[in-house]
Amino acid sequence: MTTLSTPPPGSTNRTSKTAPSDGSSRRGARAPARRRGNTGFVLACLLPALVLFAVFMVVPTMNVFRTSFYTWSGFSPEKRFVGLDNFRHLLDDDQFVRAFQNTVALLVVVTVVTMGMGLFLAAIMTRQRLRGRNLYRFVLYIPNVLSVVVIAAIFSAVYDQNNGLLNGTLRLLSLDGLQQVWLGNQKIVLYSVAFAMVWQSLGYYMVLYMAGMASIPEELYEASALDGASHTRQFFAITLPLIWQSLRTTLTFFVMSAVNLSFVLVRAMTGGGPNGSSEVLLSYMYKQAYTNSSYGYGMAIGVVIFAFSFLVSLLVSRATRREPLQF
Amino acid sequence: MRRSLVLTGAVVTALGLLAGCSAGGDSSDSGKTTLKVAALEGGYGRDMYTQVIKQYEASHPDIDVQLQISKSIEDEITPNMKAGKYPDVVVLGQGRKAALTETLIKDKALEDLTPVLKEKVPGENTTVGDKLTKGIVGNLNTNPYGTDKTYLMPMYYAPTGLVYNKGLFEQKGWTVPATWDEMFALGDKAKKQGIPLFTYPTAGYLDSFFFALLADVGGEQFYKDVMTYKKDVWKSADARKALDITTKLLGYAAPATVGYANEQDFTKNQQLILDNKALFMPNGTWIVGEMADAPRAKGFQWGLTPLPAVTAGGKRYLTTSVESAWVPSAAQNKDAAKDFIAYLYSDKAAKIFAKSNAIQPIEGIADTLTGENAEFYKLYEDPSVSALVGGFASTAPVQGVDIKATLFDTANSVISGDTTEAKWQSALNDASEKLREAGD
Numbered sequence: 001m002t003t004l005s006t007p008p009p010g011s012t013n014r015t016s017k018t019a020p021s022d023g024s025s026r027r028g029a030r031a032p033a034r035r036r037g038n039t040g041f042v043l044a045c046l047l048p049a050l051v052l053f054a055v056f057m058v059v060p061t062m063n064v065f066r067t068s069f070y071t072w073s074g075f076s077p078e079k080r081f082v083g084l085d086n087f088r089h090l091l092d093d094d095q096f097v098r099a100f101q102n103t104v105a106l107l108v109v110v111t112v113v114t115m116g117m118g119l120f121l122a123a124i125m126t127r128q129r130l131r132g133r134n135l136y137r138f139v140l141y142i143p144n145v146l147s148v149v150v151i152a153a154i155f156s157a158v159y160d161q162n163n164g165l166l167n168g169t170l171r172l173l174s175l176d177g178l179q180q181v182w183l184g185n186q187k188i189v190l191y192s193v194a195f196a197m198v199w200q201s202l203g204y205y206m207v208l209y210m211a212g213m214a215s216i217p218e219e220l221y222e223a224s225a226l227d228g229a230s231h232t233r234q235f236f237a238i239t240l241p242l243i244w245q246s247l248r249t250t251l252t253f254f255v256m257s258a259v260n261l262s263f264v265l266v267r268a269m270t271g272g273g274p275n276g277s278s279e280v281l282l283s284y285m286y287k288q289a290y291t292n293s294s295y296g297y298g299m300a301i302g303v304v305i306f307a308f309s310f311l312v313s314l315l316v317s318r319a320t321r322r323e324p325l326q327f
Numbered sequence: 328m329r330r331s332l333v334l335t336g337a338v339v340t341a342l343g344l345l346a347g348c349s350a351g352g353d354s355s356d357s358g359k360t361t362l363k364v365a366a367l368e369g370g371y372g373r374d375m376y377t378q379v380i381k382q383y384e385a386s387h388p389d390i391d392v393q394l395q396i397s398k399s400i401e402d403e404i405t406p407n408m409k410a411g412k413y414p415d416v417v418v419l420g421q422g423r424k425a426a427l428t429e430t431l432i433k434d435k436a437l438e439d440l441t442p443v444l445k446e447k448v449p450g451e452n453t454t455v456g457d458k459l460t461k462g463i464v465g466n467l468n469t470n471p472y473g474t475d476k477t478y479l480m481p482m483y484y485a486p487t488g489l490v491y492n493k494g495l496f497e498q499k500g501w502t503v504p505a506t507w508d509e510m511f512a513l514g515d516k517a518k519k520q521g522i523p524l525f526t527y528p529t530a531g532y533l534d535s536f537f538f539a540l541l542a543d544v545g546g547e548q549f550y551k552d553v554m555t556y557k558k559d560v561w562k563s564a565d566a567r568k569a570l571d572i573t574t575k576l577l578g579y580a581a582p583a584t585v586g587y588a589n590e591q592d593f594t595k596n597q598q599l600i601l602d603n604k605a606l607f608m609p610n611g612t613w614i615v616g617e618m619a620d621a622p623r624a625k626g627f628q629w630g631l632t633p634l635p636a637v638t639a640g641g642k643r644y645l646t647t648s649v650e651s652a653w654v655p656s657a658a659q660n661k662d663a664a665k666d667f668i669a670y671l672y673s674d675k676a677a678k679i680f681a682k683s684n685a686i687q688p689i690e691g692i693a694d695t696l697t698g699e700n701a702e703f704y705k706l707y708e709d710p711s712v713s714a715l716v717g718g719f720a721s722t723a724p725v726q727g728v729d730i731k732a733t734l735f736d737t738a739n740s741v742i743s744g745d746t747t748e749a750k751w752q753s754a755l756n757d758a759s760e761k762l763r764e765a766g767d
Contacts, residue, residue, distance in 0.1 A: 073724055075408060076434040086726060093727035152591065160595075161586045184586025186745050271590045274739035275530070275746075276732075288727065293430040297726035 064306070067299040074295035086300035095276055096301065099284040100308075102190055106280065107258035107312070109194045114201055115250070121202075122209035123235055127221075137210070141203035148200070148261065152268035155196045159183050183270055186277040193269065193278055197261055205250055212243035241325050251316045255309050281305050359391040362663050365404045366396045366418040369650070370613040371483070375683040379676045383667065386450065390663055401425035413655040415664040418482055420650035421468065421718060422534060428479070431655065432471045432721045437478040438654040438661055440668070444477060449670045455480075458672050463688040467554060467717035468649050479651035480668055483685045486631065486645045486706055486714070487535035487611035493630035495603050503632050507572055510635045514579040517606055524579035526605040528593040533735040534718070535646045536609040537573070539634045542644040542715050544569045550644075555720045556763035561756040568637075574748045577741045581605040585739045594618070601627060611648055612703045616684070631703050633712050644715040645706055649688070722766035730758040 068086055070079040090096050121140070125133045143151065158165045159182035167179045182192045220238050229237065240247075263282035266272055272279040272287070279287075281301060289298025366376055373396045380392045395414065397403050404414055405427065421428045431437055444456035444464065456464070463469070463484065469477050496503060499520075504510040514524035527533055542550040545565035552560045560566060581604060587595040597614065599605040601623040615629050633643040652671065654664045670676060677687050684700060686692060693704040706712055719730055733754050740746040 071724070071726075073430050073434045075430060076436055089726040095727060156591045160592070161583055181583075181586035183589065183592070184584075184739075184743070186740065186743055269589070269591060271529075273530075273589050273736065274585050274743065275736045277745075287729075291424060291426045292727075292729050293426065293433050293724040294726045297724075 061306070064299050064302045067296055068303045070296040072295045073293040074289065079296070082296070086297045087304075089297065090300060090304065095279065096284060098276060099279040099281050100304075102277075102279060103258065103262065103281045103308075105190060106194055106197065106262050107255065109191070110197045110201075110258055111251070111254040113194075114198050114205055114254070115247075117198070118202055118205035118209055119240075121206045122213055123239060125206070126210055126213040127231065127234075127239075137203075137207065140206055143200045143202070144204040146200070148264040149268045151196060151200055152265055155192070155199075156183070156269060159192055184274055186274055189270060189274065189278045193262065193265055196265055196269070197257070200261065200265075201257060205253075208246060208250060209243060212246040213239055216242050241322075244320075244322055245324060248317060248320045251320065252313045255312050255316070259305060259309050281308075359389055360660055360663050362390055362392045362416065362660055362667055363414040363658075364392055364394050364416045364418070364667070365400055365414040366394065367400045367420070367423075367650070368396045368398045370616045371680075371683040371685040375679050375685060378679045379671065382675055382679070383670050387666075390667075392667070399425075401427040408655070408657075411657070413657040413659070415658040415660045416652060416654055416667055418650065418652045420482075420648065421479075422648070424531075428651065428653070429721065431653075432478070433724055436656050438656045438658065438664075439476050439478060440480055440654065440665065441475075441477045443480060443665050443669055446665065446669045448673045449666060450675075451673055455669050455672050458689050460484075460688040460690055462714065463649070463716065467551075467720055468651070469716075471721045473555065473720060479653045480671075481688050481716075482650045482652045482671065483680070484647050484649045484688045484714075484716075485612040485686065486703055487609065487648050488539070488631050488633045488645050488706070489536075489607040490600060490610040490614055491607050491630045491632065492600060492603060492624065493628040494626035495606075495624070496630070498626060503630070504635045506639050506641075507635045507637060511575065511579070513606070518579070522603060523581035523605050524607060525576055526581040526584045526596050526599050526608045527588065527738070528596045528608065528610065529588045529590070530735040530738045531731075532609045533738055534609075534731070535611060535648075536634065537569075537734060538646045538718070539644040539715055540569050540572065541565075543634055543637050543641065544572070546642075547715075550715070553759075554717060556722070556759045556766060558760070558763060559756070561752060561759050566755075567752065570748055570752055572637075573738070574741055574751075577738055580742050585742050588739060594621075597621075612684075612700065615699050629699050631706065633706060633709075636711075640711070643712050645712055647714040647716050649716055719762075720766065722762050725761050725765045728758050728761045730755070730762060733758045 067079075069081060069083060071082050071086075072079040121136075124130060125137060130136065146154075161167055161179075161181045161184065164182070166182060170176065170178050180188055183189055216239065220242075221234055224234055224238060259280075259282060262280045263286070266278055266280050266283050267286070270278045272283050282305065285298045285301035285305065288294045288301060364376075364380070366373075376394055376396060380394055384390065384392055395403060400417075400419060401423065402425070404417070405425075407413075417428075419428055421432075444459075445454055447454055448458065459481070463481050464477055465475070467473065469479050469481055471478060491503070495501075501513060501516075502509075504513050510524070517524055527536075538550065541553050545552075545563075545568075549560075549563075549565050553566070581596075581599055583599065583604075584596055587593060594617075596605075597608065597610070597618055598621060600608055601618060601621055603624045612631070633645045636643050652668050654661055654668070658664055671680075672687065672689060677689055677692060680687055681692060681695065686696070686700070686704065693701075693707070696704055707714060737746060737751050737754065741748070741751065
């Protein structure tokens, strides 16, 4: 295994040297002009995207930050500036604290489980030449194409306490003691949501990891096999370090999905209930901003979500930084 | 090939942008006034509105009524309202999840409709105020700030209470309990036969239960005190008694209740009544239409009863849900809007509405009803039963405080044992205090 980062230096020089001398000088003379022409063209091409980005991303985000300093119902022309009051209220709002805890719990549980299982399945599918692995991949990927509302409906049926798939199976296996009110028990409901999230995203991450693993040269495995490395050893010494970059990228995805996906799922499946025990940050923000007429307060929660996901992504990215390995 | 792809992409993007920018322009060049009406498509359907509007347009040729109607009307009109384009008339009650009406009340963004009460109904000789049932105007539901100014016109009213299967009671020879003692005795009796006494679709439906209970326990003044956040009202003996009764009742709840008490599954709780797997649930007259296609036990018959009395012979209240029509103060055609609202109370309109079971609070209309509805509305004729209208008073919004959620949703935790009655009481007290301070 070698660690190369850039293409061999001088490779471009070599080609220009072999080229005819007048040709190279002509190219040298024309290059700046074309670059200037390019800049204008590139800018013109980028402009629509930049404008859209500014109008639909930057401005609204700034608005969120600005509104979080006001008390505003969302309709009236009157906004009252209250400084950091909204943020101060957040600190003694038990519901907010619980929503925050739930979001963090979902983030940790879903990330660990999805990533672990995704890696495991991807490794098995790429390395073990499993029969019918295309079918498995297809089946595991399907949930990712489904709308979250459909997933919520599916899981409502799965978790149904009387005729649900889960309790029905337990009854069939005479494990009646393990039956639960999956969406009604306040201690379990969050994990029920977490499981649905894992089910939804597992296939996606598995395919991502598989793509990374497929590009690892076979020789590395052959060589290590000759040296007597077991499959587990190969996984930790070869596979994992070589797909480290894709792993890092997916970690950021996990942060985003824990914040966004959980909202849609919770809203469609439990509505934050029973009694707020499955409330997550975004659903609480939605409730405050749109049904409790405290738009400014909702935006303050939005700012916290922004800062939180930004910070976590940054920390994760810092903590997992390694020298990129290449093969 | 590649270039053509790029080109296609660019064209599609450009078209998308253009489509996004080209919002429909106004087309009111014909000299007609365009009256924009937005209505919630509730259990009554949309036909009745189109018919009423057709009649109205026939008698008012200079007005063009544009109807926007939807099951989630809030989602459709809110974006435009934020952009300053307000509908002229909105038919939408309080107590909806999106709380649009409540928000506008808190904002003081509604037009004063007191003059409409004195206006003559178009084409008739009586005023709107004279046509309305007595007592339907002047409560917190129509005069949300507790003054004598009416901002919300009561459109349709429906009694809510405890819904049960009349057929089952006949088969078993049970009588519908008239006091809470009888209620709990029945609960024990039914339990032996494997039927739980109580369930609710979602905790939010407890509004039909709680408001009436508060008035049953402490009288109308106490109810008003609770709704206007009187100091320490939740620490009073009456409040405690109401919570005592509720906690005891929740102890009789069907085990499935909490697990199904969400937007996705609440009909399964309603189904418990149809299947004789629970005796009572708080609900309203719309349940008949809502569950019309659901399978049911043999001999099933819808019944509705007020809450049992606290003491024998005591006064009982029926929480009455009232949908309202209102005019945003930012509306363009306010005068036309007021005239249109007055028309909604005309005999012609009332007849069309009543055909769709939308019963307006107009004197004498309840006598014309048939079927289940006749029985439901007959409850008001019992001299010991009174209608109870209204809800929590509006205050300036308070961050993180939602007293309805504290009052209703906590029931889930009481059933599952995650909280205690004492904690519930103190949480209610906290929320009430914060709201009172905001109202002052």
